[in-house]
Amino acid sequence: MEFGESLRLVRSRKPLVECITNIVTVNDCANMILAAGGSPAMTMDIREVREGVAGMQALVCNMGAIDYVDSMIVAGERANELGIPVALDPVACGTTELRRTQTRRLLDCVHFSVIRGNASEIRFLAQGGKTGAGVDVKAMDEINENNVRESGEIVAELARRLNTVIAVSGKIDLVSDGRQTVALRNGCATMARITGSGCMLTSLAGEFAGADRENVFRATVACMTMMGIAGERAEEKRIRFGTGNASFRTYLIDEVFNMEPEDIDAGIRCEYL
Amino acid sequence: MEFGESLRLVRSRKPLVECITNIVTVNDCANMILAAGGSPAMTMDIREVREGVAGMQALVCNMGAIDYVDSMIVAGERANELGIPVALDPVACGTTELRRTQTRRLLDCVHFSVIRGNASEIRFLAQGGKTGAGVDVKAMDEINENNVRESGEIVAELARRLNTVIAVSGKIDLVSDGRQTVALRNGCATMARITGSGCMLTSLAGEFAGADRENVFRATVACMTMMGIAGERAEEKRIRFGTGNASFRTYLIDEVFNMEPEDIDAGIRCEYL
Amino acid sequence: MEFGESLRLVRSRKPLVECITNIVTVNDCANMILAAGGSPAMTMDIREVREGVAGMQALVCNMGAIDYVDSMIVAGERANELGIPVALDPVACGTTELRRTQTRRLLDCVHFSVIRGNASEIRFLAQGGKTGAGVDVKAMDEINENNVRESGEIVAELARRLNTVIAVSGKIDLVSDGRQTVALRNGCATMARITGSGCMLTSLAGEFAGADRENVFRATVACMTMMGIAGERAEEKRIRFGTGNASFRTYLIDEVFNMEPEDIDAGIRCEYL
Numbered sequence: 001m002e003f004g005e006s007l008r009l010v011r012s013r014k015p016l017v018e019c020i021t022n023i024v025t026v027n028d029c030a031n032m033i034l035a036a037g038g039s040p041a042m043t044m045d046i047r048e049v050r051e052g053v054a055g056m057q058a059l060v061c062n063m064g065a066i067d068y069v070d071s072m073i074v075a076g077e078r079a080n081e082l083g084i085p086v087a088l089d090p091v092a093c094g095t096t097e098l099r100r101t102q103t104r105r106l107l108d109c110v111h112f113s114v115i116r117g118n119a120s121e122i123r124f125l126a127q128g129g130k131t132g133a134g135v136d137v138k139a140m141d142e143i144n145e146n147n148v149r150e151s152g153e154i155v156a157e158l159a160r161r162l163n164t165v166i167a168v169s170g171k172i173d174l175v176s177d178g179r180q181t182v183a184l185r186n187g188c189a190t191m192a193r194i195t196g197s198g199c200m201l202t203s204l205a206g207e208f209a210g211a212d213r214e215n216v217f218r219a220t221v222a223c224m225t226m227m228g229i230a231g232e233r234a235e236e237k238r239i240r241f242g243t244g245n246a247s248f249r250t251y252l253i254d255e256v257f258n259m260e261p262e263d264i265d266a267g268i269r270c271e272y273l
Numbered sequence: 274m275e276f277g278e279s280l281r282l283v284r285s286r287k288p289l290v291e292c293i294t295n296i297v298t299v300n301d302c303a304n305m306i307l308a309a310g311g312s313p314a315m316t317m318d319i320r321e322v323r324e325g326v327a328g329m330q331a332l333v334c335n336m337g338a339i340d341y342v343d344s345m346i347v348a349g350e351r352a353n354e355l356g357i358p359v360a361l362d363p364v365a366c367g368t369t370e371l372r373r374t375q376t377r378r379l380l381d382c383v384h385f386s387v388i389r390g391n392a393s394e395i396r397f398l399a400q401g402g403k404t405g406a407g408v409d410v411k412a413m414d415e416i417n418e419n420n421v422r423e424s425g426e427i428v429a430e431l432a433r434r435l436n437t438v439i440a441v442s443g444k445i446d447l448v449s450d451g452r453q454t455v456a457l458r459n460g461c462a463t464m465a466r467i468t469g470s471g472c473m474l475t476s477l478a479g480e481f482a483g484a485d486r487e488n489v490f491r492a493t494v495a496c497m498t499m500m501g502i503a504g505e506r507a508e509e510k511r512i513r514f515g516t517g518n519a520s521f522r523t524y525l526i527d528e529v530f531n532m533e534p535e536d537i538d539a540g541i542r543c544e545y546l
Numbered sequence: 547m548e549f550g551e552s553l554r555l556v557r558s559r560k561p562l563v564e565c566i567t568n569i570v571t572v573n574d575c576a577n578m579i580l581a582a583g584g585s586p587a588m589t590m591d592i593r594e595v596r597e598g599v600a601g602m603q604a605l606v607c608n609m610g611a612i613d614y615v616d617s618m619i620v621a622g623e624r625a626n627e628l629g630i631p632v633a634l635d636p637v638a639c640g641t642t643e644l645r646r647t648q649t650r651r652l653l654d655c656v657h658f659s660v661i662r663g664n665a666s667e668i669r670f671l672a673q674g675g676k677t678g679a680g681v682d683v684k685a686m687d688e689i690n691e692n693n694v695r696e697s698g699e700i701v702a703e704l705a706r707r708l709n710t711v712i713a714v715s716g717k718i719d720l721v722s723d724g725r726q727t728v729a730l731r732n733g734c735a736t737m738a739r740i741t742g743s744g745c746m747l748t749s750l751a752g753e754f755a756g757a758d759r760e761n762v763f764r765a766t767v768a769c770m771t772m773m774g775i776a777g778e779r780a781e782e783k784r785i786r787f788g789t790g791n792a793s794f795r796t797y798l799i800d801e802v803f804n805m806e807p808e809d810i811d812a813g814i815r816c817e818y819l
Contacts, residue, residue, distance in 0.1 A: 023296045023569045024576055024588045030297055030468035035518050040468065041365075042297045045339050048371040055368075066591050092587075095601075098594040193803070195576035195586065244803025245581050246796040250519040257466070257517025296569045303570055303741035308791050313741065314638075315570045318612050321644040328641075523792040530739070530790025 003268060004261030006212040006222035011037040011261075015057035015210035019203060020044045020072050022064025022091070025196030028249065029060075029203040035257040036226075038207045044068050049075040054082060058210025060203050061106065062089040069102045076110030085113035085213050087206035089199060093117070094124030107162070113209050113216050116167040116202040116224075119143055119151075126158045143172045152181045152273040165209075165220045169201055173224050174273075177217040184221065185269040186228025188235040193245040194252070201227050204256075222264055229267040230255035276541060277534030279485040279495035284310040284534075288330035288483035292476060293317045293345050295337025295364070298469030301522065302333075302476040308530040309499075311480045317341050322348035327355060331483025333476050334379065335362040342375045349383030358386035358486050360479035362472060366390070367397030380435070386482050386489050389440040389475040389497075392416055392424075399431045416445045425454045425546040438482075438493045442474055446497050447546075450490040457494065458542040459501025461508040466518040467525075474500050477529075495537055502540040503528035549814060550807030552758040552768035557583040557807075561603035561756035565749060566590045566618050568610025568637070571742030574795065575606075575749040581803040582772075584753045590614050595621035600628060604756025606749050607652065608635040615648045622656030631659035631759050633752035635745060639663070640670030653708070659755050659762050662713040662748040662770075665689055665697075671712075672704045689718045698727045698819040711755075711766045715747055719770050720819075723763040730767065731815040732774025734781040739791040740798070747773050750802075768810055775813040776801035 015038040021029055030040040043052050049071045053059055059079045061072040079086045088110075093103040103125075115125070123140045139150040152174055159166040160178035168174040173184040191197040204227060208219035234251035241247070288311040294302055303313040316325050322344045326332055332352045334345040352359045361383075366376040376398075388398070396413045412423040425447055432439040433451035441447040446457040464470040477500060481492035507524035514520065561584040567575055576586040589598050595617045599605055605625045607618040625632045634656075639649040649671075661671070669686045685696040698720055705712040706724035714720040719730040737743040750773060754765035780797035787793070 022588070024572050026297050027300060027468060027573060031519055031522065034466050034468060042295070042337075043339070043365075043369075045371065048339070048369040051369045051371075064588075066589070066594070092589075096589075096594040096597045098591065098597075193580050195573060195580060242804070243796075244800030246577055246799035246803070249577065250516075250523065250796065253519035254517030257519070258515070299570050300573060300741060304792055304795065307739050307741060315568070315610075316612070316638075316642075318644065321612070321642040324642045324644075523789075523796065526792035527790030530792070531788070 001218060002265055003218055003222040003225060004264040006208050006219045007226060007259065007264060008261045009211040010208055013211045014038055015207055016041060016055065017058045017060060017203065017207045017210060018043065018053050018056040018075065019060040019062065020049070020065055020068050020075060021060060021062035021199060024064060025199040028196040029199050031253050032200040032256060033203055033207050035253045036204055036207055044071050046071045046074055050078045053078050053084065056084060058206040059084060059086045060206035061086065062091060062199055062202060063093060063099065063103065064091040064199065066099060066102060069106060072106060073109045080111050085206065085209035085216065086110060087202055087209060088112040088115045089202035090115065090117045090121045090125060093121050112162070112164050114165040114167065114205045114220050116169065116205045118198060119168055119170055122155065122158065122166060122168045126154050143168060143170050143174060148172055148183050149273055152176065152183065156181045165216045167205060167220050167224055169198060169224065175217065175221050175224060180217060181273045182221060183271045183273055184224055184228060186225055186232060186267065188231045190235050190238060190245060190248050191231045194249045221270065225264050225268045226256060226259055229263060230259060274491055275538055276491055276495040276498060277537040279481050279492045280499060280532065280537060281534040282484040283481055286484045287311050288480055289314060289328065290331045290333060290476065290480045290483060291316065291326050291329040291348065292333040292335065293322070293338055293341050293348060294333060294335035294472060297337060298472040301469040302472050304526050305473040305529060306476050306480050308526045309477055309480055311484070317344050319344045319347055323351045326351050326357065329357060331479040332357060332359045333479035334359065335364060335472055335475060336366060336372065336376065337364040337472065339372060339375060342379060345379060346382045353384050358479065358482035358489065359383060360475055360482060361385040361388045362475035363388065363390045363394045363398060366394050385435070385437050387438040387440065387478045387493050389442065389478045391471060392441055392443055395428065395431065395439060395441045399427050416441060416443050416447060421445055421456050422546055425449065425456065429454045438489050440478060440493050440497055442471060442497065448490065448494050448497060453490060454546045455494060456544045456546055457497055457501060459498055459505060459540065461504045463508050463511060463518060463521050464504045467522045494543065498537050498541045499529060499532055502536060503532060547764060548811055549764055549768040549771060550810040552754050552765045553772060553805065553810060554807045555757040556754055559757045560584055561753055562587060562601065563604045563606060563749065563753045563756060564589065564599050564602040564621065565606040565608065566595070566611055566614050566621060567606060567608035567745060570610060571745040574742040575745050577799050578746040578802060579749055579753050581799045582750055582753055590617050592617045592620055596624045599624050599630065602630060604752040605630060605632045606752035607632065608637060608745055608748060609639060609645065609649065610637040610745065612645060612648060615652060618652060619655045626657050631752065631755035631762065632656060633748055633755060634658045634661045635748035636661065636663045636667045636671060639667050658708070658710050660711040660713065660751045660766050661708070662715065662751045664744060665714055665716055668701065668704065668712060668714045672700050689714060689716050689720060694718055694729050695819055698722065698729065702727045711762045713751060713766050713770055715744060715770065721763065721767050721770060726763060727819045728767060729817045729819055730770055730774060732771055732778060732813065734777045736781050736784060736791060736794050737777045740795045767816065771810050771814045772802060772805055775809060776805060
């Protein structure tokens with residue numbers, strides 16, 4: 001599969017991406033969407049999101065904005081009616097009773113085309129929204145070479161159950177649509193030393209799904225890989241110039257701005273599980 | 274007219290600028306106000322804005338903060354009483370029923386010294402706040418060499434009607450106080466590839482009006498031109514270093530930090546219409 | 547006293563720092579906490595902060611988030627029960643009636659391990675939360691070589707009264723726990739030309755107190771000095787490269803990312819008063 005095609009579609013279709021997202025990283029998410037080639041809209045007011053989402057090519061719901069879950073549901077239901085892809089970032093979804101409850105509400109009301117989280121967030125979803133219950137998902141505490149296959153099966157099962165694409169990001173990334181599951185090994189450790197790596201990635205997942213909606217699996221692998229390659233290039237720059245995490249954040253967005261579709265297929269480290 | 278004088282006044286008077294603005298670009302707006310020479314205050318709570326605005330030299334209302342229109346009205350009415358200039362950014366004002374309604378409320382309650390928007394936002398205002406009604410403003414869909422004169426007349430008429438300075442930003446900018454109208458041709462295309470170009474510009478419009486309140490037309494042309502020249506210089510840097518939109522944002526604010534009053538009059542590309 | 551030890555503890559203990567902070571600088575605060583070596587959580591919703599703070603090593607309350615004082619009280623009371631250090635940034639606490647009232651509420655309900663403000667904010671607290679009343683604190687209008695000793699005594703008295711560490715930042719910084727009081731002379735003027743210098747400093751104060759809770763005085767001096775040295779190095783870079791305040795912000799965070807514990811004791815300009 002040629003994954004660069006998804007970026008080609010983002011560049012030509014320039015999707016409008018509505019994000020209901022958190023105050024911490026909203027500016028980075030907007031600039032990342034622009035870097036990839038689309039345009040962001042960050043309207044969150046429940047009085048207008050139903051109307052606003054109708055003109056968009058994708059919707060991104062980030063649970064960092066925990067006080068805007070009602071807006072996510074209104075916008076998400078409308079997006080579902082209109083066939084507009086919706087991406088979810090289940091930020092810290094298992095950590096407090098409020099988040100557990102709101103996550104269940106969201107998943108009950110809205111169908112997501114793609115859900116991108118870290119291992120502990122996706123583990124919570126795999127457990128059916130119950131902490132410490134259900135299937136054995138200890139394998140996913142952190143995805144490494146020892147548990148990658150077992151974790152891939154858990155992710156594939158979750159993708160089938162929710163009829164979505166699941167993406168887990170970490171040292172090794174996993175992406176599955178329930179039929180195809182891949183492990184991706186791009187990226188660098190400094191991505192965990194900036195705020196917003198995950199939020200930006202989910203914003204890209206929404207943007208790519210909006211431009212390549214016939215193939216959300218391809219779109220998700222493409223944007224995860226693009227981010228990983230951008231991280232590798234940004235880390236090279238950071239080391240060469242002796243700078244730090246703030247410069248790294250700037251380099252990361254810049255590298256997406258300058259990414260070519262061919263770079264994705266040339267740089268991808270992808271294993272089908 | 275020497276427009277650099279307005280920047281000279283910003284540097285010497287260091288205006289305090291109260292902004293009721295959106296979460297996406299608030300940090301960039303604050304750093305841009307600081308770069309130009311003033312100081313920002315971003316208080317938005319309706320319980321204190323009336324008291325807070327009294328110590329300020331300017332107020333900026335950005336409708337990206339659509340859930341804070343009540344605060345804008347309270348602060349704006351007090352600023353009007355005290356003779357403090359108020360700038361408006363009518364973000365996406367024609368796109369949803371909520372925004373159309375809130376824009377009419379704001380314009381009914383508050384007198385603005387300067388309103389800065391893109392062509393579609395200003396077109397909405399020129400139509401009297403009604404979509405698809407009123408005067409023929411199709412000319413302003415996008416300001417280009419073919420429609421610049423016709424658009425200039427529409428903008429001048431709106432400036433007279435609202436007794437304000439109107440600024441339209443885009444590939445060609447327009448500024449009018451209803452008597453004088455200019456087309457400005459500074460800037461670069463990458464300004465549309467970062468979030469917040471418009472918000473930062475409106476923040477500067479408030480800041481410059483606060484420092485040069487006897488001549489808000491001059492202040493507005495000065496800050497639009499300063500931003501355009503900063504954009505040209507930032508774009509040169511971006512190309513030279515092979516960076517992207519995130520670096521461009523940093524360069525843009527840096528260039529304003531280093532702008533001299535003389536640079537404005539030396540670099541301005543201004544045509545009186 | 548070796549102050550670098552506090553940074554060593556931050557790097558090894560990697561404290562989780564919960565911040566209830568303002569929208570303007572929240573992203574910078576998160577990246578600054580990451581640069582120093584800990585991890586940020588910016589949850590503010592009153593429905594979950596009591597539960598969330600229990601897993602943290604420190605809590606930071608920034609009154610720029612004036613509409614979240616109720617969350618600060620709920621989280622702060624819980625942190626006090628659990629012995630988790632709490633840092634306060636009393637942003638503009640004396641400027642409006644709302645802020646004066648909310649500051650008194652906060653101080654009545656929550657015990658703070660460290661309070662970091664500028665001279666006018668700390669002066670307001672020294673006056674017992676009454677404007678223009680109480681002890682003569684005119685000395686602290688701005689801390690300079692003429693009033694540094696007198697200001698040091700006022701700060702020490704406040705530290706004893708509130709049983710906390712007080713830190714005043716400015717051209718000269720002061721830190722006191724009521725028994726030991728120091729004047730610190732690191733830093734540079736450009737720190738006042740970016741938004742968030744103070745917010746980032748208070749975030750670090752919380753982070754350092756969370757890692758070095760047996761010695762909050764040491765932790766506070768360490769982070770104030772680290773920030774000052776980072777500012778000096780960032781300013782050298784800004785001048786060398788001819789950049790501006792936006793680049794300075796990036797350099798500042800980068801310099802903290804690259805700071806070594808030894809750098810603090812080698813670079814500190816500290817006078818015991």
